[in-house]
Amino acid sequence: MSFAFYCDVAFGGLVLGGLYALIAVGLSLQYGVARVLNVSHGEFIMLGAFATYSLYTFLGINPLISLVITGPVIFLIAFLAHRTMFNRIRKTSPTIAAFEGNSLLASFGLLFIIQNIALLGWGPDIKGFHYLSGSIKLFGNTYAINRIVALVLALIAGIAFYLFLLNTRLGKAIRAAAQDRDTAQLMGVNIHKVLGFCFGLGAFMAALAGFLISMIFEITPTMGLPYTIIAIIAVVLGGLGNILGSLIGGLILGLVGNVVMCFNPALSMVAYYIIFLLLILLRPSGILGRKT
Numbered sequence: 001m002s003f004a005f006y007c008d009v010a011f012g013g014l015v016l017g018g019l020y021a022l023i024a025v026g027l028s029l030q031y032g033v034a035r036v037l038n039v040s041h042g043e044f045i046m047l048g049a050f051a052t053y054s055l056y057t058f059l060g061i062n063p064l065i066s067l068v069i070t071g072p073v074i075f076l077i078a079f080l081a082h083r084t085m086f087n088r089i090r091k092t093s094p095t096i097a098a099f100e101g102n103s104l105l106a107s108f109g110l111l112f113i114i115q116n117i118a119l120l121g122w123g124p125d126i127k128g129f130h131y132l133s134g135s136i137k138l139f140g141n142t143y144a145i146n147r148i149v150a151l152v153l154a155l156i157a158g159i160a161f162y163l164f165l166l167n168t169r170l171g172k173a174i175r176a177a178a179q180d181r182d183t184a185q186l187m188g189v190n191i192h193k194v195l196g197f198c199f200g201l202g203a204f205m206a207a208l209a210g211f212l213i214s215m216i217f218e219i220t221p222t223m224g225l226p227y228t229i230i231a232i233i234a235v236v237l238g239g240l241g242n243i244l245g246s247l248i249g250g251l252i253l254g255l256v257g258n259v260v261m262c263f264n265p266a267l268s269m270v271a272y273y274i275i276f277l278l279l280i281l282l283r284p285s286g287i288l289g290r291k292t
Helices: 003-032 041-059 063-092 095-120 145-167 168-177 181-186 193-216 224-238 242-263 265-282
Strands: 136-139 142-146
Touching: 003 041, 003 145, 003 193, 003 224, 041 063, 041 095, 041 181, 041 193, 063 136, 063 142, 063 193, 095 181, 095 242, 136 145, 136 168, 142 145, 142 193, 145 168, 145 193, 145 242, 168 193, 181 193, 224 242, 224 265
Parallel strands: none
Antiparallel strands: 136 142
16 A cells, blocks of 8 residues: 555545544533433534535635635524523423433434424525635645635544633633533632523534535435534544534544545445444543543
């Protein structure tokens, strides 16, 4: 195997890993902070992908510009879903464990509602569009420009988000709420607004990943659940609630998945499940452990 082959595998793995990292970070926010194991997370990826597709195909809006429209809309939908549904479930649940179980069931309902609305609106057929489909040659390989753009944007978004958590007042409030909600509330943090913001921001990150996915892959209204499963594995791999761990977990899964796909594409999900089972058995706290 040549050097060009290894470069191609590494590049493909980084593209997948960047996408998985964004998805995992969004889910890590929703579960690690808001304590909602949101199995409908992938449906927000699907909405981001189809919104980008529709704005570009029917209205001619550049996908890079369409994110300015779709991102805030999907954030608002998720924020309102948390305020009207999950917040109410929190108030009526006697314990955190009861809330997590009830919210999990509610998110299943949200999954099927969003998915069926998408099926009615866009139909069950596979969709796709061509954007930045040209290519450039590097290290003896040909790389699609849209994949390079997707990788760069995913890395920029992941780094910017992590810096936001570290250096802004709101980011520090999110970290405080994740570590000890009661103490954060005593320190003046508006917990209900922070939890709703985290849920909406997690959906925004999913929509961003969906926007990038739509540029390089075909999309369907039922595409969401596999991405949710991958996000859960990446979050567990990095450490529950650990944002940096989720970024690393997503990158690792992308690299592993692309290597496996070089030999047998059908086995990539099998590889992810094996990693998940090994983690549960050998290191349930993940690579970096639980924190934010």
